[in-house]
Amino acid sequence: MSEPTTDERPPIAAAVIINDGQVLLVRRRVKEGQLSWQFPAGEVEAGESGEEAAIRETKEETGLTVRATGNLGERVHPNTGRTMLYAACEVVEGTAYVADEEELAEVAWCDRATLTANVPYPFFGPVQEHLDANLR
Structure with a gap:
C-alpha cells in the first residue's frame, strides 16, 4: 500500500526539451504561485504514462x-x-509557437543565461x- 499524498489530483508531466544547446520554456498567461516561465507541461490523463503526457x-501547447x-x-x-514527472525530450519536427493561446503568452x-534570468529558483x-550537461 502506498503512502497517502496531500494532493490527489493527477500528476503533472513536464517536457524538458533541449535543441541545439537551448531549452524550451513557455510563459503561462496565469502564474502558478511563483511560476511564470516553465517547461511545457500538463496533467497526465487516464491511461497515459508521464512521457506520453x-x-x-x-x-x-507549442505545436x-x-x-x-x-x-x-x-x-x-x-x-x-x-506531483511532477519530468521527461527529457528531443524535437522530432516543427517550430515552437504559442499553439494554446488561452494558456500561454509566449514560448x-x-x-543557460536566459534560463537563469527567467527561472531564478533551483530546479x-x-x-x-x-x-x-546539455545547455550552452
Missing part, C-alpha cells in the same frame, strides 16, 4: 512534435504541491543535471 502537452529520450524522475513541486528557446536535481 509530456509529448501530448508539448504538441498542444512541436517531440520524442521522449529519458525519464528525469519525479517529485512533489515545492511551489505548487503537485522561448533559452540558453529539481536530475533536471538541473540534464540541463548542465
